[in-house]
Amino acid sequence: MPSEYYIEKNRVLPPSQDFQFLLKEGLRYIEKLGSKFWTDYNAHDPGITILDVLCYAITDLGYRSDFAIKDLLTNKKGLIENKTFFSASNIFTNAPLTETDFRKLLIDIEGVANAWLLATKKEVDAYGYFVPNESEAKLYINKLEDKLSLKSTNKKISL
Numbered sequence: 191m192p193s194e195y196y197i198e199k200n201r202v203l204p205p206s207q208d209f210q211f212l213l214k215e216g217l218r219y220i221e222k223l224g225s226k227f228w229t230d231y232n233a234h235d236p237g238i239t240i241l242d243v244l245c246y247a248i249t250d251l252g253y254r255s256d257f258a259i260k261d262l263l264t265n266k267k268g269l270i271e272n273k274t275f276f277s278a279s280n281i282f283t284n285a286p287l288t289e290t291d292f293r294k295l296l297i298d299i300e301g302v303a304n305a306w307l308l309a310t311k312k313e314v315d316a317y318g319y320f321v322p323n324e325s326e327a328k329l330y331i332n333k334l335e336d337k338l339s340l341k342s343t344n345k346k347i348s349l
Contacts, residue, residue, distance in 0.1 A: 206252030212245040 205211050217231060220241070231238060254262075264270055286292045289307050296305035310320035332339045 204252065204256075207249050207256070209245055209249050212248055213241065216241045216245060 203211075217238075220228060220237070221231065228237065233239075233242075260268070263274060286295050292307050293305050296302055309323045311323055313321040315321050328340070330339045330342050332343045334343070
């Protein structure tokens with residue numbers, strides 16, 4: 191049974207696909223906002239030509255966005271062939287940088303409920319645990335190089 195294809199005479203389009211509606215709305219806004227400076231609303235005016243192009247672009251986007259997403263991403267067989275999507279392990283970085291990143295990495299391991307990271311010295315205390323570093327590191331001003339340093343610079347400045 192052959193299907194008949196035709197365009198309805200009195201079809202109703204959504205506003206995003208109706209060129210005439212968008213053109214009328216655009217002209218209404220132009221008249222409302224620029225009536226003191228803009229008096230030529232005819233088709234030969236460059237501003238109206240720009241409005242025509244803008245309305246056409248909106249109708250094209252309205253038409254394309256009306257498709258189902260599965261139709262846009264798949265072929266006729268319903269498969270995505272061109273590797274459009276990447277797995278999370280390929281997209282997201284997997285190299286922790288901060289202390290919080292390392293905590294999250296450890297907590298993601300099955301069986302680990304919580305984890306705290308603590309910088310330690312190589313010394314061991316009486317209980318066999320490593321001795322933690324001091325909570326604050328001393329910073330020194332290196333006036334010769336105009337920067338902060340973790341090491342004391344006892345160099346004299348001669349003027």
